[in-house]
Amino acid sequence: MRNVCVVGVGMSKWGEVWRKSLRGLFVDAALEAVKNSGVDHLDSLYVGCMASGPFVSQEHLGALMADYLGMPGLPAMRVESACASGGMAFRLAFLEVAGGFSDIVMASGVEKMTDCSGDDATAALAMAADQEYEVFNGATFPGLYALMATAHMAKYGTTREMLSAIAVKNHKNGAKNPVAQYPFEITMEGVEKSVMIADPLHILDCSPITDGAAAVIVTTEEIAKKLGKPYIKVLGSGVGTDTIQLAQRADMTAIKAATIAAERAFKMAGKTIKDVQFAEVHDCFTIAELVVLESLGIYEKGKAGPAILAGETALDGKFPVNTSGGLKSKGHPVGATGVAQVVEVYKQLTGQAENGRQMPGSPKIGMTQNMGGSGASSVVHILEVT
Amino acid sequence: MRNVCVVGVGMSKWGEVWRKSLRGLFVDAALEAVKNSGVDHLDSLYVGCMASGPFVSQEHLGALMADYLGMPGLPAMRVESACASGGMAFRLAFLEVAGGFSDIVMASGVEKMTDCSGDDATAALAMAADQEYEVFNGATFPGLYALMATAHMAKYGTTREMLSAIAVKNHKNGAKNPVAQYPFEITMEGVEKSVMIADPLHILDCSPITDGAAAVIVTTEEIAKKLGKPYIKVLGSGVGTDTIQLAQRADMTAIKAATIAAERAFKMAGKTIKDVQFAEVHDCFTIAELVVLESLGIYEKGKAGPAILAGETALDGKFPVNTSGGLKSKGHPVGATGVAQVVEVYKQLTGQAENGRQMPGSPKIGMTQNMGGSGASSVVHILEVT
Numbered sequence: 001m002r003n004v005c006v007v008g009v010g011m012s013k014w015g016e017v018w019r020k021s022l023r024g025l026f027v028d029a030a031l032e033a034v035k036n037s038g039v040d041h042l043d044s045l046y047v048g049c050m051a052s053g054p055f056v057s058q059e060h061l062g063a064l065m066a067d068y069l070g071m072p073g074l075p076a077m078r079v080e081s082a083c084a085s086g087g088m089a090f091r092l093a094f095l096e097v098a099g100g101f102s103d104i105v106m107a108s109g110v111e112k113m114t115d116c117s118g119d120d121a122t123a124a125l126a127m128a129a130d131q132e133y134e135v136f137n138g139a140t141f142p143g144l145y146a147l148m149a150t151a152h153m154a155k156y157g158t159t160r161e162m163l164s165a166i167a168v169k170n171h172k173n174g175a176k177n178p179v180a181q182y183p184f185e186i187t188m189e190g191v192e193k194s195v196m197i198a199d200p201l202h203i204l205d206c207s208p209i210t211d212g213a214a215a216v217i218v219t220t221e222e223i224a225k226k227l228g229k230p231y232i233k234v235l236g237s238g239v240g241t242d243t244i245q246l247a248q249r250a251d252m253t254a255i256k257a258a259t260i261a262a263e264r265a266f267k268m269a270g271k272t273i274k275d276v277q278f279a280e281v282h283d284c285f286t287i288a289e290l291v292v293l294e295s296l297g298i299y300e301k302g303k304a305g306p307a308i309l310a311g312e313t314a315l316d317g318k319f320p321v322n323t324s325g326g327l328k329s330k331g332h333p334v335g336a337t338g339v340a341q342v343v344e345v346y347k348q349l350t351g352q353a354e355n356g357r358q359m360p361g362s363p364k365i366g367m368t369q370n371m372g373g374s375g376a377s378s379v380v381h382i383l384e385v386t
Numbered sequence: 387m388r389n390v391c392v393v394g395v396g397m398s399k400w401g402e403v404w405r406k407s408l409r410g411l412f413v414d415a416a417l418e419a420v421k422n423s424g425v426d427h428l429d430s431l432y433v434g435c436m437a438s439g440p441f442v443s444q445e446h447l448g449a450l451m452a453d454y455l456g457m458p459g460l461p462a463m464r465v466e467s468a469c470a471s472g473g474m475a476f477r478l479a480f481l482e483v484a485g486g487f488s489d490i491v492m493a494s495g496v497e498k499m500t501d502c503s504g505d506d507a508t509a510a511l512a513m514a515a516d517q518e519y520e521v522f523n524g525a526t527f528p529g530l531y532a533l534m535a536t537a538h539m540a541k542y543g544t545t546r547e548m549l550s551a552i553a554v555k556n557h558k559n560g561a562k563n564p565v566a567q568y569p570f571e572i573t574m575e576g577v578e579k580s581v582m583i584a585d586p587l588h589i590l591d592c593s594p595i596t597d598g599a600a601a602v603i604v605t606t607e608e609i610a611k612k613l614g615k616p617y618i619k620v621l622g623s624g625v626g627t628d629t630i631q632l633a634q635r636a637d638m639t640a641i642k643a644a645t646i647a648a649e650r651a652f653k654m655a656g657k658t659i660k661d662v663q664f665a666e667v668h669d670c671f672t673i674a675e676l677v678v679l680e681s682l683g684i685y686e687k688g689k690a691g692p693a694i695l696a697g698e699t700a701l702d703g704k705f706p707v708n709t710s711g712g713l714k715s716k717g718h719p720v721g722a723t724g725v726a727q728v729v730e731v732y733k734q735l736t737g738q739a740e741n742g743r744q745m746p747g748s749p750k751i752g753m754t755q756n757m758g759g760s761g762a763s764s765v766v767h768i769l770e771v772t
Contacts (some may be wrong), residue, residue, distance in 0.1 A: 023518075058513055060514040061629070062466075063630050064762070067629050069644075071560050079462070080464040082449075099485025100387065101485065127445040128446040130450070132407065143638050241449040242458050
């Protein structure tokens with residue numbers, strides 16, 4: 001297996017981007033990644049996207065994006081694993097370079113959600129759940145994550161305040177991220193007084209509907225060195241799955257797919273969670289961030305909430321989480337999110353996080369955790385700067 | 387790079403399958419492949435599917451199918467490249483095993499098209515074209531392929547009779563395929579008198595709307611030998627793309643993406659087209675089979691039509707094409723087609739083609755060519771029995 005590196009990253013502006021179509025968002029991110037890396041060609045392209053069919057009546061994104069990037073002919077395909085599509089695209093780029101099949105591969109993700117051609121964005125997103133047993137009976141994701149929150153509160157005494165603290169912390173970070181959809185701070189009181197979506201989750205517990213794209217250049221260490229740009233190394237990659245239905249799991253207070261994915265990634269990396277100094281995790285809802293921190297072993301079960309309240313996951317805390325602002329503040333164009341997590345870890349590890357968002361202490365190892373649905377699929381990467 | 391083999395295959399019944407949902411079709415094919423191969427576990431799963439969101443409001447097929455196969459936890463993801471999704475899933479399984487990341491991987495494809503929850507199946511399929519420039523202006527695939535047919539007729543003198551001969555030949559083969567959707571023979575006159583869809587294409591020039599799934603087990607040669615089942619080797623894999631819009635291509639009478647994909651696959655295989663004895667190609671329309679045979683270099687430009695008329699591509703011809711019945715007779719559940727092509731090559735190379743469909747002469751090397759849209763993406767595999 002060859003050493004694999006990330007050598008350049010790009011992101012489009014995230015938000016309600018009316019002036020750009022799906023392909024325009026992708027090209028913005030992709031060209032920035034090409035420019036920042038200094039590569040003169042690509043060998044292959046992976047596009048993570050959850051639901052461009054239901055959202056904007058467009059499938060076949062591999063060929064489409066290769067074409068609009070000005071590279072028709074380029075081997076290209078789309079990868080989908082609901083909201084984990086971006087992380088899966090990054091994994092495939094990693095495998096293709098690590099296995100020696102290609103030298104320079106772009107991993108990208110894109111989603112155009114705000115001009116949905118179907119019923120509405122929530123209906124399109126619900127296609128990540130079990131259509132026949134969950135969606136048919138009226139369950140959508142705010143409801144499913146509300147069930148997890150209620151179960152976690154009942155089992156571990158998790159409080160409203162702990163959930164609010166996650167949203168407040170992520171907006172504080174996101175306020176410093178130039179591409180964030182909601183780059184402003186919010187208050188604990190603001191979260192608690194915001195409109196109720198699915199008890200106990202208020203709207204400020206939920207990540208938004210977003211248009212956006214992200215792209216990274218994945219290559220060998222040899223090429224990364226020659227390019228002379230800052231680069232980071234991919235130490236490990238792991239994927240896990242679980243039952244698609246939340247109701248079929250033995251424990252609703254953990255995301256088993258994330259635990260499995262992390263075990264596999266750490267095994268490949270030859271590292272443990274203790275070697276990692278910060279993480280970008282999948283906070284599609286505030287409760288998701290809390291449950292994932294416990295499922296990854298960063299905190300013991302029931303201990304993440306108090307630690308978050310104590311500020312341990314803040315930008316200057318013991319273990320910063322979602323320094324980008326997370327899905328909550330940065331936005332959540334579902335197929336792009338997993339790639340944007342890699343973008344943030346790249347920036348933090350290479351000291352390029354903007355506007356005072358750089359975490360202190362020159363971190364050496366960071367991780368990403370991206371997931372789909374109510375956690376039926378998850379993908380974890382361990383990344384290091386040398 | 388490790389030697390990679392296909393050691394067991396499975397297919398669901400193809401057709402209008404009202405008793406089975408998307409997941410049921412997948413499980414039928416997947417369990418048959420597991421059983422036929424004799425493997426006791428999987429390391430990973432790829433699911434090729436074009437448009438399960440628009441068709442049946444279900445995304446997130448990796449996790450869903452791992453779950454319904456009884457293997458929650460299994461790393462799994464969906465791959466999409468329109469009608470080339472299945473071929474791309476097979477490619478990823480090949481790369482994962484060849485690169486040494488996994489030992490036993492399932493490549494599968496599935497599509498449930500006959501109970502479309504969206505506008506209609508043609509609208510869902512049109513999402514493989516350029517939504518903003520082609521579909522918006524009313525172009526769907528019968529129309530796009532009719533343009534290719536008209537151009538080919540004008541440039542090379544291709545005739546109505548040549549197109550009809552393709553449909554007749556594929557139905558003759560498909561009549562012997564136990565899973566085919568339309569397992570009956572048709573006549574030249576029948577094709578020409580069938581209803582006109584998009585001049586010059588009649589309905590019997592078109593592949594049908596189909597429910598179906600296919601699955602194959604991809605593993606190392608070492609494991610394949612130990613399992614003691616017939617196996618074939620993957621010699622080469624190649625992907626190519628082209629402009630998504632047909633109108634932007636310099637030449638409408640060739641599929642450049644197929645040419646590029648084949649060049650890449652043959653380069654990896656260390657073989658040429660002259661080493662290949664038969665092929666499964668993407669006959670979504672009769673004209674597609676003809677153009678692809680020329681684009682792959684099996685025939686020179688303008689020479690495929692006369693060769694087809696002369697019976698060269700028949701089951702007992704010089705170079706049999708679509709011995710399975712092709713998309714035309716076997717059916718075209720879009721995401722499953724590319725995997726089913728591998729199933730047929732496996733059966734032919736291991737002498738297991740049913741009902742007198744076995745081609746004569748114990749072939750040693752076969753190939754598959756699968757494509758998406760009007761040929762904006764294509765994937766080619768070269769397969770050998772030793």
